[in-house]
Amino acid sequence: MKPLGSLSLRHKLFGVVLLTALVALIVALGAMVGYDLQSYHRNLVSDLTTQADLLGRTTATALAFDDPKVAAENLGVLRFRPAVSSAALYGARGALFATYARTGEQRAFPKLPEGDGVRIEDRDLILFKRIVNGGEILGTVYLRADYELYDRVLDYLGISALVLIVAMGLALLLALWMQRYVTHPVLAIADIAREVVDKRDYSRRATKLSADEVGALVDAFNDMLAEIGRRTAELESSNAMLAREIDERKHAQGEVLRLNAVLEDRVHERTAQLESANRELEAFSYSVSHDLRAPLRSIDGFGQALVEDFPEHLPDGARSYLDRIRTSTVRMGQLIEGLLNLARVSRRPLERNPVDLSKMAKQAVSELQQREPERSVEVSVWDGMQAEGDAQLLSIVLENLIGNAWKFTSKKDKPRVEIGALKDRGHATFYVRDNGAGFDMTYADKLFGAFQRLHAASDYAGTGIGLATVQRIIHLHGGRIWAEGETGKGAVFYFTLDRAAEAPARAVQSAEKRGA
Amino acid sequence: MEKTILLVEDNKDDEDLTLRALRKANIANEVFVARDGQEALDFLFCAGKYAGRDPKALPAVVLLDLKLPKLNGIDVLHRLRADARTRLIPVVVLTSSSEDEDMMRSYESGANSYVRKPVEFPAFAAAVTQLGIYWMLLNQSPPKKP
Numbered sequence: 001m002k003p004l005g006s007l008s009l010r011h012k013l014f015g016v017v018l019l020t021a022l023v024a025l026i027v028a029l030g031a032m033v034g035y036d037l038q039s040y041h042r043n044l045v046s047d048l049t050t051q052a053d054l055l056g057r058t059t060a061t062a063l064a065f066d067d068p069k070v071a072a073e074n075l076g077v078l079r080f081r082p083a084v085s086s087a088a089l090y091g092a093r094g095a096l097f098a099t100y101a102r103t104g105e106q107r108a109f110p111k112l113p114e115g116d117g118v119r120i121e122d123r124d125l126i127l128f129k130r131i132v133n134g135g136e137i138l139g140t141v142y143l144r145a146d147y148e149l150y151d152r153v154l155d156y157l158g159i160s161a162l163v164l165i166v167a168m169g170l171a172l173l174l175a176l177w178m179q180r181y182v183t184h185p186v187l188a189i190a191d192i193a194r195e196v197v198d199k200r201d202y203s204r205r206a207t208k209l210s211a212d213e214v215g216a217l218v219d220a221f222n223d224m225l226a227e228i229g230r231r232t233a234e235l236e237s238s239n240a241m242l243a244r245e246i247d248e249r250k251h252a253q254g255e256v257l258r259l260n261a262v263l264e265d266r267v268h269e270r271t272a273q274l275e276s277a278n279r280e281l282e283a284f285s286y287s288v289s290h291d292l293r294a295p296l297r298s299i300d301g302f303g304q305a306l307v308e309d310f311p312e313h314l315p316d317g318a319r320s321y322l323d324r325i326r327t328s329t330v331r332m333g334q335l336i337e338g339l340l341n342l343a344r345v346s347r348r349p350l351e352r353n354p355v356d357l358s359k360m361a362k363q364a365v366s367e368l369q370q371r372e373p374e375r376s377v378e379v380s381v382w383d384g385m386q387a388e389g390d391a392q393l394l395s396i397v398l399e400n401l402i403g404n405a406w407k408f409t410s411k412k413d414k415p416r417v418e419i420g421a422l423k424d425r426g427h428a429t430f431y432v433r434d435n436g437a438g439f440d441m442t443y444a445d446k447l448f449g450a451f452q453r454l455h456a457a458s459d460y461a462g463t464g465i466g467l468a469t470v471q472r473i474i475h476l477h478g479g480r481i482w483a484e485g486e487t488g489k490g491a492v493f494y495f496t497l498d499r500a501a502e503a504p505a506r507a508v509q510s511a512e513k514r515g516a
Numbered sequence: 517m518e519k520t521i522l523l524v525e526d527n528k529d530d531e532d533l534t535l536r537a538l539r540k541a542n543i544a545n546e547v548f549v550a551r552d553g554q555e556a557l558d559f560l561f562c563a564g565k566y567a568g569r570d571p572k573a574l575p576a577v578v579l580l581d582l583k584l585p586k587l588n589g590i591d592v593l594h595r596l597r598a599d600a601r602t603r604l605i606p607v608v609v610l611t612s613s614s615e616d617e618d619m620m621r622s623y624e625s626g627a628n629s630y631v632r633k634p635v636e637f638p639a640f641a642a643a644v645t646q647l648g649i650y651w652m653l654l655n656q657s658p659p660k661k662p
Contacts, residue, residue: 286615290583293612293635298529301637305536326637333635340614348616 010183014175021171025164033156037149044083044145045118048127051081052141056131059089063097063131063138071098079103081145085124088142097139113140123147185214189221202229285343292336300329331463338465341396345472350390352477357385357430360395361419364402377409382420385430389497393473400466401432401493407462408436408455408491427498435490439483447483470495519576519652521547524556524592525610526584533637534579534610534644541645545652548575553587556580557595560602572660574605577651580627582611582618590625597626604658608647 007015055074062071071089078084078100087100090113101107114128125147131138189206196204202225208218303322307314314322361381369375387394402419409415418433437455439447446452448471453464474481477497485491521538525531531549538547550556556578558564562571578596582589589609596602608629609622622630631647634640 286613289613289615290611293633294527294530296635297533297612297633297637297640298527300635301529301533301536301640304637304641305533330636336635337614344616 009186010179013179013183014172017171017175017178018168021167022164025160025167029156029160029163033153033160036156037152040152041149044125044147045127048084048118048125048143048145049129051078051084052127052129052143055087055089055141055143056129056139059098059141060131060133060138063089063091068098072100074098075100083148084143084145086144090140090142092137092139094140110142113142120147123150181210182214185209185218189218193221196225200232202226202232281343282347285340288336289340293333296329296333296336300326303329335463335465338463338469342465342469342472345393345396345469346476350393350476352388353391355387355389355391355394357387357394357398357421358383358419360391361385361398361402364395364399365406365417367399368403368406372406375406375410375415377406377415377417379417380419385419385421385428387428387430387497389477390473393476394497397470397473397495398432400470404462404466404493405432405434405436405491408438409434410436412436422494427496429494429496431492431494433490433492438487438490439485440487441485444483444485448481519545519657520573521545521648521652522550522556522559522575522578523547524550524553524578524580524584524589526551526581530581530633533640537641537644538648540641541648543645543648543652545576545648552585553589553592556584556592557587560596560605561599571601574602576606576657577647577655578605578607579610579647580607582609582613582622590621593622593625593627606651606655606657608651610647 004012055078059071059074062068062074075087075089075098078087079102082102084100085102085105086107086109088096088109089098091097094112096109096111099107099109113130116128116130118125118127120126123146125145127141127143127145129141129143131141185206185208192204192206196202205222205225206218208215208222303326307319307322358381365379365381369377398419402417405417409417412435414435416435418431420431420433422429422431439455448467452468453462455462471481474495474497479496479498481493481495483491483493523531523534525534535547535549538545548559550559555564559566559569560574560578562569580589580592584592587595589611593607593609596605596607606628607626608631609618609627610631610633611618612633614632619630631643634643
């Protein structure tokens with residue numbers, strides 16, 4: 001059996017209507033039948049009691065005169081009451097005095113009368129009634145009548161059944177009719193809801209058939225569908241947008257990967273090219289280092305040998321030419337040396353350590369002084385100039401810059417060289433300042449090019465490689481180098497050794513310019 | 517026994533200049549010249565055309581150029597240091613190269629000294645003179661095995 005909750009709404013509604021009708025009918029019919037049966041019983045009893053009284057009075061005389069014949073006649077009136085099947089009259093002593101029986105009725109009577117009372121026996125109602133006159137009991141009336149209560153009950157049951165059938169039929173019709181207004185719209189909503197779920201068609205709407213709660217339900221349901229439809233459309237459009245975005249991203253990613261691959265290929269290619277170029281460069285400088293100097297040594301050596309071994313065969317002019325040849329070989333040797341240094345600088349890895357630039361500068365100055373003891377240059381080196389860098393490379397930087405300052409002040413009366421530092425937010429900009437020959441700022445950008453010289457070799461000796469080497473070292477450290485100068489007044493070379501110092505260094509530079 | 521010098525040098529000019537500088541410095545010790553690495557080894561191990569040489573007569577110093585035909589200077593050094601007979605012989609690398617790499621490899625291979633040949637002849641002559649004086653007069657050779 002199905003649990004009540006799983007029955008369809010239609011069945012529940014039918015059930016409720018029919019059950020209500022049934023209960024109402026049963027209660028109504030029951031009450032009516034009960035009342036009717038009760039009043040029937042009461043009426044019958046009272047009717048028969050009255051009859052018995054009446055018989056007692058009419059037969060009292062016959063009893064008093066002991067005349068059974070009259071008494072039988074008196075009882076004979078009972079034939080007008082067909083319900084009474086038999087009757088009897090007992091004397092004061094309980095002896096049967098007169099009897100009556102309906103035509104065709106069996107004559108059987110109780111032997112002795114009983115006290116006043118009514119009882120039901122075998123679908124008959126039996127009644128005894130004493131005949132009392134002036135306090136003396138004259139006798140007893142006995143009545144036996146058909147008790148039709150059960151027939152009535154059966155009749156009523158039949159009628160009730162008929163009524164129930166008709167009433168239930170009507171109730172059924174009523175329920176069917178109600179269903180049109182109640183169940184049908186609700187079921188229609190359910191059907192549409194199912195369709196919406198199955199087909200995902202949010203444009204469906206339930207038809208509003210009434211203005212009651214079901215109508216409100218239809219409205220609410222339709223509103224809900226509209227809202228869901230709107231939301232779904234929004235969701236779908238945003239989904240589509242997302243999908244498009246994902247596609248675009250995938251595409252872009254693919255493009256990035258492709259470009260990366262291309263780039264990587266290119267990097268590999270370039271690296272290979274660079275490596276090969278580097279190898280060639282190394283082989284080249286190795287070869288330069290080993291082979292290019294030997295012929296110079298021969299030229300110089302045998303020139304010297306000429307002078308030493310054949311002094312008497314050499315006129316002064318020849319000797320002077322030989323001197324010039326030897327000067328050139330020395331210069332050639334210096335150029336080769338400079339080039340090799342420049343090449344070497346970028347070939348070895350940078351080793352950063354704390355470096356005492358003050359000490360290093362003083363060392364460079366004292367070497368210069370030793371090399372040219374006859375020169376008197378006023379040199380000031382600041383104390384406590386600390387830096388992070390490759391000691392060997394930084395000493396090349398200082399040797400070159402200080403060496404330049406030393407060289408370009410050689411024609412000054414009071415040559416002065418200063419090595420110091422400008423501090424800004426913990427970052428230092430170092431400088432080497434001199435009051436020497438200086439340079440024309442127009443050519444400032446040519447200072448650091450290899451073999452670029454701003455002075456005639458006859459004025460100041462040099463290879464034109466020193467500053468190129470210095471710049472390369474500074475760049476290797478991630479620093480910057482720049483210079484300021486004025487022809488005949490002097491020059492300042494500034495350099496930094498870390499990238500962070502770059503910006504403040506510029507500020508210092510411009511401040512210096514304003515101050516100058 | 518007279519101390520001798522073995523000069524391993526493929527450049528005839530450098531050879532002549534070296535010999536001249538030694539002569540000028542009045543260093544009269546005998547100088548043998550080998551023109552490539554293989555010849556140097558033949559000389560020291562008394563092989564090839566030097567097969568008849570007294571194997572006990574080792575030079576007091578070997579002046580070794582690095583860039584040589586056939587076997588280069590580093591190869592020669594390796595062979596000398598690997599052999600018990602020449603393991604202790606003083607070797608001075610005398611070369612034009614100022615490459616750090618050459619210097620490192622020379623010392624790692626067991627060179628006793630590394631001297632650069634300067635381009636200027638006076639400086640070159642001074643270097644050779646000092647070498648001659650040092651190795652011929654000042655330096656004590658490793659004791660000879662009995």
